[in-house]
Amino acid sequence: xxxxxxxxxxxxxxxxxxxxxxxxxxxxxxxxxxxxxxxxxxxxxxxxxxxxxxxxxxxxxxxxxxxxxxxxxxxxxxxxxxxxxxxxxxxxxxxxxxxxxxxxxxxxxxxxxxxxxxxxxxxxxxxxxxxxxxxxxxxxxxxxxxxxxxxxxxxxxxxxxxxxxxxxxxxxxxxxxxxxxxxxxxxxxxxxxxxxxxxxxxxxxxxxxxxxxxxxxxxxxxxxxxxxxxxxxxxxxxxxxxxxxxxxxxxxxxxxxxxxxxxxxxxxxxxxxxxxxxxxxxxxxxxxxxx
Amino acid sequence: xxxxxxxxxxxxxxxxxxxxxxxxxxxxxxxxxxxxxxxxxxxxxxxxxxxxxxxxxxxxxxxxxxxxxxxxxxxxxxxxxxxxxxxxxxxxxxxxxxxxxxxxxxxxxxxxxxxxxxxxxxxxxxxxxxxxxxxxxxxxxxxxxxxxxxxxxxxxxxxxxxxx
Numbered sequence: 001x002x003x004x005x006x007x008x009x010x011x012x013x014x015x016x017x018x019x020x021x022x023x024x025x026x027x028x029x030x031x032x033x034x035x036x037x038x039x040x041x042x043x044x045x046x047x048x049x050x051x052x053x054x055x056x057x058x059x060x061x062x063x064x065x066x067x068x069x070x071x072x073x074x075x076x077x078x079x080x081x082x083x084x085x086x087x088x089x090x091x092x093x094x095x096x097x098x099x100x101x102x103x104x105x106x107x108x109x110x111x112x113x114x115x116x117x118x119x120x121x122x123x124x125x126x127x128x129x130x131x132x133x134x135x136x137x138x139x140x141x142x143x144x145x146x147x148x149x150x151x152x153x154x155x156x157x158x159x160x161x162x163x164x165x166x167x168x169x170x171x172x173x174x175x176x177x178x179x180x181x182x183x184x185x186x187x188x189x190x191x192x193x194x195x196x197x198x199x200x201x202x203x204x205x206x207x208x209x210x211x212x213x214x215x216x217x218x219x220x221x222x223x224x225x226x227x228x229x230x231x232x233x234x235x236x237x238x239x240x241x242x243x244x245x246x247x248x249x250x251x252x253x254x255x256x257x258x259x260x261x262x263x264x265x266x267x268x269x270x271x272x273x274x275x276x277x278x279x280x281x282x283x284x285x286x287x288x289x290x291x
Numbered sequence: 292x293x294x295x296x297x298x299x300x301x302x303x304x305x306x307x308x309x310x311x312x313x314x315x316x317x318x319x320x321x322x323x324x325x326x327x328x329x330x331x332x333x334x335x336x337x338x339x340x341x342x343x344x345x346x347x348x349x350x351x352x353x354x355x356x357x358x359x360x361x362x363x364x365x366x367x368x369x370x371x372x373x374x375x376x377x378x379x380x381x382x383x384x385x386x387x388x389x390x391x392x393x394x395x396x397x398x399x400x401x402x403x404x405x406x407x408x409x410x411x412x413x414x415x416x417x418x419x420x421x422x423x424x425x426x427x428x429x430x431x432x433x434x435x436x437x438x439x440x441x442x443x444x445x446x447x448x449x450x451x452x453x454x455x
Contacts, residue, residue, distance in 0.1 A: 020346050032358065117355040119404075153357060188422055
């Protein structure tokens with residue numbers, strides 16, 4: 001690939017640059033839905049071979065399926081645990097409303113992360129489920145560590161999801177113990193989620209769990225987000241400056257789960273009381289003989 | 292035929308990004324092979340090659356993050372064009388020149404991108420840029436020219452010539 005021709009750009013080069021610039025600007029200023037449609041079209045036509053090289057390597061079918069099932073169970077178990085903690089903390093206040101909490105996370109839809117944007121300033125995942133598989137815009141994405149992000153665009157069998165590390169994904173969060181609600185947004189400077197709007201008199205401390213508040217109806221209530229790692233007073237003296245480390249490990253996401261529509265965390269029913277063991281007839285007679 | 296070569300080399304860059312770059316990452320800092328190949332295309336192939344590579348790799352990357360489907364090819368096209376424009380002024384075959392040019396263009400590319408991503412908020416843009424760009428630029432500028440210089444000779448078994 002040795003360069004031929006004059007070193008300085010010629011008219012044709014400037015025209016080529018202008019055409020590319022015009023095309024790119026038109027794409028960028030067009031609506032988001034148009035861009036997503038164009039991206040879907042390109043991925044399935046011109047850049048079909050590129051999908052093979054940008055996709056993550058997937059292991060053999062059966063172990064992969066088994067792994068997905070196990071991760072699904074683990075995520076379900078962790079969500080159940082989080083729900084139990086929530087239930088214990090809210091028990092007094094919500095006793096009358098427990099009927100509402102008998103709803104469950106109906107279904108976790110497992111999907112593979114099949115692509116990851118190369119952007120150094122945000123993070124967009126390509127997932128292996130699309131609108132034909134039940135994925136839709138605004139759907140919550142969770143992983144074993146907790147909330148991962150939200151679906152922002154779909155096509156037939158793939159969708160795009162922005163993670164919490166994307167500055168464009170604010171989340172309404174709840175301090176699990178003190179019940180204060182605030183907004184979480186990724187802070188690139190600290191590489192943590194900044195938890196804004198928590199009043200100065202709140203008792204937020206390091207290690208306190210943060211879960212979704214359910215406000216805004218994007219993320220269901222009670223999904224673990226992470227834990228508080230830094231608490232300080234804001235310069236205004238009105239609110240606390242709190243930073244939260246997300247529970248999800250965004251660098252090692254291979255499978256994630258989409259929450260089915262209308263999901264809410266479940267408080268699993270209390271265990272049935274174990275009846276007192278009645279000795280069998282043979283055992284009773286043996287006891288009597290010994291007596 | 293010439294443009295098929297573009298396509299194949301672009302796929303090679305993406306393959307490197309998807310495989311080798313992950314292995315070479317230091318924390319969240321990864322080398323940017325796609326941008327490096329655009330720089331090489333501009334440096335060695337001229338303006339149109341640089342722009343074409345930039346457009347192609349930008350569009351493929353844009354498909355993975357459709358929010359920036361237009362911005363990515365625009366910036367990478369500009370990178371290819373800028374690399375071609377500077378090739379007349381520098382010794383384009385020297386690894387140090389190539390490394391320096393890759394670093395400078397990556398820094399410029401990321402600065403523009405950070406300004407757009409942060410909606411013109413300069414403080415936030417500089418914060419974003421400072422966290423990600425310099426380390427990535429350094430890693431790419433060290434790895435790619437070194438690999439381009441030494442790997443072919445090493446793979447052909449002429450290691451003495453490679454390090455002479």
